[in-house]
Amino acid sequence: xxxxxxxxxxxxxxxxxxxxxxxxxxxIPSNKVISIMGPSGCGKTTLIRxxxxxxxLQPDANFKGRILLNEKNIFETSxxxxxxxxxxxxxxxxxxxxxxxxxxxVSGYILNGIxxxxxxxxxxxxxxxxxxxLWDEVMDSLHRKGTFLSGGQQQRLCIARAMAMxxxxxxxxxxxxxxDPKATAKIEELITKIKKSVTVILVTHNTAQAARxxxxxxxxxxxxxxxYGSTEKLFTTPKxxxxxxxxxxxxx
Amino acid sequence: MQRRIIKDKLFExxxxxxxxxxxLPLILILFQIVKKGIASINWSFFVNLPQPPGETGGGxxxxxxxxxxxxxxxxxxxxxLGVLGGTFISEYKDKKISELIRLCVNIFQGIPSIVIGIIVxxxxxxxxxxxxxxSGGIALGIMMLPLIVKSTEETLRLIPSSLKEASLALGASxxxxxxxxxxxxxxxxxxxxxxxxxxxxxxxxxPLLFTAFGNPFMNFNIFKPVDSLPLLIFNYSMxxxxxxxxxxxxxxxxxxxxIIILNILTKMVSRKWKTVF
Numbered sequence: 327x328x329x330x331x332x333x334x335x336x337x338x339x340x341x342x343x344x345x346x347x348x349x350x351x352x353x354i355p356s357n358k359v360i361s362i363m364g365p366s367g368c369g370k371t372t373l374i375r376x377x378x379x380x381x382x383l384q385p386d387a388n389f390k391g392r393i394l395l396n397e398k399n400i401f402e403t404s405x406x407x408x409x410x411x412x413x414x415x416x417x418x419x420x421x422x423x424x425x426x427x428x429x430x431x432v433s434g435y436i437l438n439g440i441x442x443x444x445x446x447x448x449x450x451x452x453x454x455x456x457x458x459x460l461w462d463e464v465m466d467s468l469h470r471k472g473t474f475l476s477g478g479q480q481q482r483l484c485i486a487r488a489m490a491m492x493x494x495x496x497x498x499x500x501x502x503x504x505x506d507p508k509a510t511a512k513i514e515e516l517i518t519k520i521k522k523s524v525t526v527i528l529v530t531h532n533t534a535q536a537a538r539x540x541x542x543x544x545x546x547x548x549x550x551x552x553x554y555g556s557t558e559k560l561f562t563t564p565k566x567x568x569x570x571x572x573x574x575x576x577x578x
Numbered sequence: 579m580q581r582r583i584i585k586d587k588l589f590e591x592x593x594x595x596x597x598x599x600x601x602l603p604l605i606l607i608l609f610q611i612v613k614k615g616i617a618s619i620n621w622s623f624f625v626n627l628p629q630p631p632g633e634t635g636g637g638x639x640x641x642x643x644x645x646x647x648x649x650x651x652x653x654x655x656x657x658x659l660g661v662l663g664g665t666f667i668s669e670y671k672d673k674k675i676s677e678l679i680r681l682c683v684n685i686f687q688g689i690p691s692i693v694i695g696i697i698v699x700x701x702x703x704x705x706x707x708x709x710x711x712x713s714g715g716i717a718l719g720i721m722m723l724p725l726i727v728k729s730t731e732e733t734l735r736l737i738p739s740s741l742k743e744a745s746l747a748l749g750a751s752x753x754x755x756x757x758x759x760x761x762x763x764x765x766x767x768x769x770x771x772x773x774x775x776x777x778x779x780x781x782x783x784x785p786l787l788f789t790a791f792g793n794p795f796m797n798f799n800i801f802k803p804v805d806s807l808p809l810l811i812f813n814y815s816m817x818x819x820x821x822x823x824x825x826x827x828x829x830x831x832x833x834x835x836x837i838i839i840l841n842i843l844t845k846m847v848s849r850k851w852k853t854v855f
Contacts, residue, residue, distance in 0.1 A: 380747060385672075410749035420740040423853040424762040437750035437758055473854040484744070491748065 331356035331525055332377065332495060337391030339369075339376050341384065346372045347549045350391070354542075356494075359517055359526040361536035361557070364546035365577065370529045373546065374497045377527065378412040379405040395494070410438065413488030413496040413524075418504050419480035421472035421487070428468040430483055431455060434491040454490045457523075458482040458516050478509025482516065495525045502535070514539050533573055537561050545569045608834070615831025618824045623832075628794050628810075631819040638829050640796050644711065644804035645836075648790060649776055651715020651800065656722040657772055663723075664730025664768075665756065671735075679727075686724040694720050695785035703789060711797070711804040714790025718782060722775040729771025733764040738855055766851035770844045777840035781833060783808040807833040 330353035337350040346369045354360050362370045375381040376389055379400060393400050400408045413434075421430045429436060431451045451468070455461040460482045464475070472483050481501055488496050498517070502510040517526055517539050530536050536543050537557060544554040545566075553560060553569045564570045571577060622637050629636030663683075667676040694717050702713040737760055745755040761768070786792075791803040792813055807829050814826035 378747060380743065383746065406749045406751060408749075409747055414747040416740055416743065416747075418740055420738065420744045420855075422741065422744070422759055422763075423855050424759075424765075433745075434748040434750075437745055437748055437754050439754070471854070487744075487748070 330354045331396060332527075333392075333394040333397075334373075334377075335392045335394065337376070337389070337393060339372055339381060339387070339389040339391075341388070342386040345549065347376075350551050352544060352551060352554060354495075354525065354527065356525045357521055357523075358541040359521050359528060359539055360542045360544065361528040361530055361540035362544045362546055363530050363533055363536045363572075365572070366531060368546045369549040370531075370546055371499055374414070374499060374527055374529055377495070377497060378409050378414050380409075380414065406438075410434070410491055411494050413491055413493035415481070415484050415488055415496065415498045415501050417500045419477055419484050421475075421480050421483050423471065423473045425472060426469045427464050427472045427475070427483060430472040431486050431490050433487055450490055454486045457489055457520055458486045459512065460486060476509070478505050478512060481505060481509070481513060485513070485516070485520075489520065489524065493524060495527060496520070498526065498528045500529055500531065503531075510535075533561075545572065547572070611827065611830050611834055614824070614827040615829075618828030619831060623825075623828055627796060628825065629821070631817070631822060634821055636821075636825065638805075638807065638810055638825065638832070640793060641805040641807045641810040641829060642832065643796065643798075644790065644793070644809075645780060645806040645833075647711050647798075647800065647804055648715045648718055648786070648806055649780060651712060652718035652722055652779060653772070653776070655716055655719030656726055656775075660723050660726025660772075660775075661730050661761075661768060664727040665734060665761070667727070668731045668734035669756075680731075683724040683727050687728075690784070691721060691782055692784040692787070695788050698785065699788040706801070708801065709789060709791035709803040711790055711800040711802065714786045714804065714806070715800070717785035717789045718779040721779050721782065721785060722772075725775035725778060726768075726771055729774070730764070730768050733767025733771065734760065736767075737763050741855070763853050763855075766848045766853060769851070770848040773840055773844040773847065777837045777844070780837055780840070781808050783812050787812075807836075 332354040334350050334352040338345060338348055340346040350373065362373060364370050372381060377393060377400075381387050381389065382405075395408070395411065422433055425433055428451055431454055432447050435442065435447075452461060455464065460479060463479060472480065475483060481504075485496070485498075485501070502513050505513065514535065517528065520526065528536070528540060540557045542555065543557045543560045545552045545560065545568075547568055553564060553566045560569065561573065564573060622635060624637060624642065625639050626635070626637030627640055628638065663679065667679050670676050698713050698717040698720065702716060703709055706713070741759060741763060742755055745759040746752070750758070786806055786809050790806055790809065792809045793803040793805045797804050811826045811829050811833070814822040814829070817823070
């Protein structure tokens, strides 16, 4: 894993005097699904919010260390460029309420002032919606508001919105925690499919989900990276005692 | 058992009666205005100028146009400022300056309108040496400002922060996020706040007494005095001429109708552009 697309090196982050992440070192290979799991409050969300530089938007946020995207430190790149290359999907589905489904998909282009011909837009919308298995359900109502969709459909629309920008990495912050099992299954299925075109970093507190969809798993506990390795190994023969205890449900 | 049901019914009847009593004054006022005002309403009432005392007929076209001019000036002065101010204090909730602005806005709302009239008289009418539509519009704008700031802030505060994050996470700049995502999402609340503030100031007389002053002739020049419906009602109802009294009633009817229409419009706007999150 020396040649990861994303490398996190000696990374610390927190708010004010409170440190949340301590000395994280993580190398993420491209075109794989990497899940970050751990109990509530262990810093999973903080970690991925650092990866697309959303963490620093919070007042009193601080961080130390480097994160390299394709060997380039993201903290020396404009945050706007970083966020175009690293898409994000949030816990609760949040399509733009004033935009149609169509506009939601291309909203990254709209909001960044990137103009393109109608045909090109149509192509991106169809292609992306097919990628997230939403096309068949919404092809007749592309110009209706995105907020009329069901929760699961909205979340897939949000994934489409992030995918439409052709990011190198997509961050999913507990994308199924607000959804029912059926919608969750659909999202998990599409996660394993989209890794062909994008690297997926999935935050989850659901160990079964991590086991089902990811190639690699990182276990975070109290802001510390306890164990990181292939999902199969980590789940069958965990090296650290804490990982084993977490997986067997002794805490968390 | 029986007693409990009787008590329940009794209470229900009491609140229905009290609710009706509380709307009674409004109904009586509307009834009175319609009864006395409808008689003077005809086409010439809207297109003609007032007649000298003693002559019948005549209209209030100057006051209708004047009211319109004053509201436009007030809007130009207050809408952009109010929306931006409301946006600022909702964006920087915890800053000291936001606290201060919020406090000022609350005090602002409590200032008697006649005082605002006097202040605008000193600031604008005195330096320009004349009463003008401009000064009247600014006085009304000052009254609209706190209403717009407050309604904008309250609207934006209800917009989930996840929306802003979604936009920022797509690489949109802060400005774009505010202009293309957050403000459009709150458009119904902001627009209805503006309409409500217009209907609130449309009936104001006091701040216009020493600013717009009133004018019996048609005037399009914003540097000259204009008439407005409430001013005309005030002046005409104080006059000794019965013909003028009936014109004042007619003008009241027009003004009340205008305000009711604005309120209905506000309801429609907030329903039509309601944003579902």
